[in-house]
Amino acid sequence: xxxxxxxxxxxxxxxxxxxxxxxxxWWKIAAVVGGLILVLVLGTFxxxxxxxxxxxxxxxxxxxxxxxxxxxxxIEERNAQGARVNPVTLSNINPLLQKATVxxxxxxxxxxxxxxxxRVIKAGIVDTLARRPExxxxxxxxxxxxxxxxxxxxxxILIKLREAMVATSLESRYNKSQxxxxxxxTIFYGHHATGIEAASQVFFGKxxxxxxxxxxxxxxxxxxxxxxxxxxxxxxxAKARQAVxxxxxxxxxMISQAQADEAKAAPLNFVFKENRSSQAPHFVDxxxxxxxxxxxxxxxxxxxxxxxxxxxxxxxxxxEHAVAVGQQRLGSLxxxxxxxxxxxxxxxxxxxxxxxxxxxxxxxxGQFNVVTGLRQPxxxxxxxxxxxxxxxxxxxxxxxLD
Numbered sequence: 001x002x003x004x005x006x007x008x009x010x011x012x013x014x015x016x017x018x019x020x021x022x023x024x025x026w027w028k029i030a031a032v033v034g035g036l037i038l039v040l041v042l043g044t045f046x047x048x049x050x051x052x053x054x055x056x057x058x059x060x061x062x063x064x065x066x067x068x069x070x071x072x073x074x075i076e077e078r079n080a081q082g083a084r085v086n087p088v089t090l091s092n093i094n095p096l097l098q099k100a101t102v103x104x105x106x107x108x109x110x111x112x113x114x115x116x117x118x119r120v121i122k123a124g125i126v127d128t129l130a131r132r133p134e135x136x137x138x139x140x141x142x143x144x145x146x147x148x149x150x151x152x153x154x155x156x157i158l159i160k161l162r163e164a165m166v167a168t169s170l171e172s173r174y175n176k177s178q179x180x181x182x183x184x185x186t187i188f189y190g191h192h193a194t195g196i197e198a199a200s201q202v203f204f205g206k207x208x209x210x211x212x213x214x215x216x217x218x219x220x221x222x223x224x225x226x227x228x229x230x231x232x233x234x235x236x237x238a239k240a241r242q243a244v245x246x247x248x249x250x251x252x253x254m255i256s257q258a259q260a261d262e263a264k265a266a267p268l269n270f271v272f273k274e275n276r277s278s279q280a281p282h283f284v285d286x287x288x289x290x291x292x293x294x295x296x297x298x299x300x301x302x303x304x305x306x307x308x309x310x311x312x313x314x315x316x317x318x319x320e321h322a323v324a325v326g327q328q329r330l331g332s333l334x335x336x337x338x339x340x341x342x343x344x345x346x347x348x349x350x351x352x353x354x355x356x357x358x359x360x361x362x363x364x365x366g367q368f369n370v371v372t373g374l375r376q377p378x379x380x381x382x383x384x385x386x387x388x389x390x391x392x393x394x395x396x397x398x399x400x401l402d
Contacts, residue, residue: 064077064078064303064304065077065078065288065291065300065303065304065305065306065307066305066306066307067284067287067307067309068306068307068308068309069308069309069311069312069313069316070308070309070310070311070312070349071312071313072308073313075279075280075283075284075309075311075313076279076280076284078284078288086195086197086198086201087185087195087197088185088195088196088197088207088208088209089181090177090180090181090184092197092207092208092209093181093184093196093197093208093209094208094209094210094211094216096211096212096213096216096217096255097184097196097208097211097216097219097220098180098184099249099252099254099255100216100217100219100220100221100245100246100248100249100254101140101180101183101184101220102140102180102252103220103245103248103249103251103252103254104220104221104224104244104245104248105140105143105220105223105224106139106140106141107248107252108139109139109140109141109176109180110176112139113168113171113172114139114141114142114164114167114168114169114170114171115139115142115164115167115168116139138163139167140179140180140183141167141170141171141179141183142163142164142166142167143183143187144167144170144179144182144183144186145163145166145167145170146163147186147187148182148186184196185197187223188223188226189202189203189219189222189223189226190222190226190227190229190230191203191226191230191232191272196208196219199219199222200215200219202271202272203215203218203219203231203270203271203272204268204269204270204271205271212263212266213246213255213259213262213263214242214263214264214266214268215268217242217245217246217249217263218231218238218239218241218242218245218268220245221238221241221242221244221245222238222241224241229241231268231270232270232272239264242263242264243264246260246263246264247260279313279316280311280313280316280352280353281355281359281367282353282354282355282356282359282367282369282371283309283311283316283350283353283355285369286353286369286372287307287309288300291305291307309350310344310347310349310350310351311350311351311352311353312351312352315342315351315352316351316352316353316354318352319340319342319352319353319354320340320354322340323338323339323340323354323357324357324358326338327357336357336363336364337356337357337364337366337370338354338356338357338370339354339355339356339369339370339371340352340353340354340371341353341354341371353369353371354371355368355369355370355371355372356368356369356370
């Protein structure tokens with residue numbers, strides 16, 4: 001009996017000892033795991049900081065190619081999407097567009113220092129409940145950091161961390177007006193329109209300073225999803241998004257409810273101008289073809305090129321006028337197109353190039369460059385063949401050919 005009691009006591013003591021040691025072991029395991037997580041987090045922060053681009057090297061022209069004529073006059077500045085870049089100062093952007101953008105993209109823009117922590121927490125809760133990304137939390141400054149500094153379309157925790165770090169740095173270097181101006185000049189609106197000036201020209205055929213409240217609120221809603229809200233293809237979606245922007249402006253006391261209602265009801269007169277340069281468009285395309293042949297499309301798309309060409313814009317305009325006049329004069333005879341090229345015979349330099357009578361006229365396939373285009377010789381070669389046959393006396397005027 002004593003042995004059994006002693007064994008039971010021993011077993012009880014061992015169980016209590018095991019339980020006590022087990023709890024200590026769990027704390028040790030938790031401490032080790034916590035330490036590893038802390039090291040991982042700190043390491044991620046350290047890596048993100050170490051690989052951070054220098055915000056002082058902010059390049060709003062990243063991804064663009066600048067083409068100039070022989071005298072240094074700008075012909076075109078084009079980005080990787082093939083769109084012209086039309087940077088303007090904030091003073092040349094309608095204040096209504098500025099307010100609309102802030103209201104719908106980042107209503108606390110003028111209060112935060114690059115990161116809207118309240119929005120981050122709210123987005124985290126919503127995403128957790130939905131078990132998938134449902135709500136964005138990027139501020140205007142963070143979006144600018146991603147576009148102009150990080151230049152990465154990828155989404156990851158590391159990218160978001162670097163985005164936040166760059167945004168904080170940008171806020172310390174630039175004031176709010178400078179940040180908003182840079183943002184409005186770099187954001188994509190769809191239809192090859194990068195920047196608000198290009199978007200204003202493409203959709204409404206006017207400058208950003210001339211936008212109405214209705215036009216400004218519609219454009220401000222496009223960057224969120226340019227294809228989805230494309231007013232050319234999805235007018236109802238674009239109008240619904242416009243209403244969201246106007247309501248946000250009312251909530252932020254930027255406009256009155258009456259102004260919002262009037263803007264919602266006002267008709268929108270879309271123009272949809274092709275966002276291409278009217279200056280030597282065939283020649284610019286020719287320049288890009290040469291660049292891609294030399295360096296490859298991927299290198300050209302990264303931009304950073306400033307190309308000084310042999311073209312003389314003064315001669316180019318004279319050549320375009322000559323082709324237009326000639327086409328009009330011969331139009332009654334069925335001539336609907338024409339081309340022109342001027343080459344310095346000593347150097348071979350191209351001074352002017354007109355690839356068609358009207359680059360933007362689809363009826364004549366105006367974007368096809370007749371100057372550089374290769375065509376089948378067809379019947380134009382027959383005189384040379386006949387001449388050789390006559391000279392060799394294998395053919396005479398008495399021969400009949402089927």
